[in-house]
Amino acid sequence: DIQLTQSPSSLSASIGDRVTISCQASQYITKSFNWYQQKPGKAPKLLIYDASNLETGVPSRFSGRGSGTDFTLTISSLQPEDSATYYCQQYDNLPPTFGGGTKVDIK
Amino acid sequence: QVQLQESGPGLVKPSETLSLTCNVSGVSMTGYHWSWIRQAPGKELDWIGYIDYSGNTNYNPSLKSRLTFSIDTSKNQFSLKLSSVTAADSAVYYCARGGGKRQIGVLDSWGHGTLITVSS
Numbered sequence: 001d002i003q004l005t006q007s008p009s010s011l012s013a014s015i016g017d018r019v020t021i022s023c024q025a026s027q028y029i030t031k032s033f034n035w036y037q038q039k040p041g042k043a044p045k046l047l048i049y050d051a052s053n054l055e056t057g058v059p060s061r062f063s064g065r066g067s068g069t070d071f072t073l074t075i076s077s078l079q080p081e082d083s084a085t086y087y088c089q090q091y092d093n094l095p096p097t098f099g100g101g102t103k104v105d106i107k
Numbered sequence: 108q109v110q111l112q113e114s115g116p117g118l119v120k121p122s123e124t125l126s127l128t129c130n131v132s133g134v135s136m137t138g139y140h141w142s143w144i145r146q147a148p149g150k151e152l153d154w155i156g157y158i159d160y161s162g163n164t165n166y167n168p169s170l171k172s173r174l175t176f177s178i179d180t181s182k183n184q185f186s187l188k189l190s191s192v193t194a195a196d197s198a199v200y201y202c203a204r205g206g207g208k209r210q211i212g213v214l215d216s217w218g219h220g221t222l223i224t225v226s227s
Contacts (some may be wrong), residue, residue, distance in 0.1 A: 032210060032212060034212070034213060034214070036152075036214075042219075043201055043203075043217035043218060043219055043220055044152065044201075044214075044217055045217070046213065046214060046215050049209060049210075049213045049215075050209075050210070050213070055215065087151065087152055089152075089212070089214075090212075091210060091211065091212020091213070094165060095154050095156075095165075095167045095168065095169075096154045096212045097154065098151050098152040098153070098154070099151065100151050101151055
């Protein structure tokens with residue numbers, strides 16, 4: 001299985017800050033890579049698919065990039081509603097695997 | 108608008124079989140892959156497997172020997188059976204949709220999740 005290591009595991013930032021979350025894969029991945037947002041007690045929500053494509057309805061302050069083994073999710077200007085845990089996911093190889101999550105708090 | 112809703116027993120005894128159903132509304136099941144994912148309390152997401160509209164399955168190897176998926180497109184639902192459960196199977200279980208015009212692993216719609224506790 002491909003292991004995904006997210007960093008940091010948690011962060012605290014202020015409204016308007018630029019926030020970047022990293023995800024490193026244990027093996028090379030093409031572009032079969034997604035990012036999800038999960039709020040407490042809720043199901044995950046797809047934010048970014050195929051590494052850099054913004055899901056319909058997701059605010060443009062979210063962006064994704066990367067290839068190979070290193071991927072990032074960036075929130076360009078953090079908003080109060082962005083307080084959540086973010087997960088990366090690969091599906092280049094079966095089984096699809098998820099990262100350990102990054103919890104984003106608002107200062 | 109696609110909606111998914113899991114249903115299950117809530118509590119299952121050790122060594123018994125867990126049965127879950129996911130009801131799908133707002134979309135035909137044809138052309139998509141239907142996944143199960145679980146999340147133990149405070150833990151990361153764990154992909155269990157998927158079934159497509161034709162009944163083809165792909166299971167996580169770590170659970171394969173205990174898993175059975177089924178699908179009934181006439182009822183717009185799909186189901187999971189996990190046998191010989193232990194406390195390690197306690198988790199929130201989600202159903203989700205993938206595929207269609209995108210890759211199988213792009214899970215664009217999820218159910219709210221159902222909490223399953225394995226305990227005597």
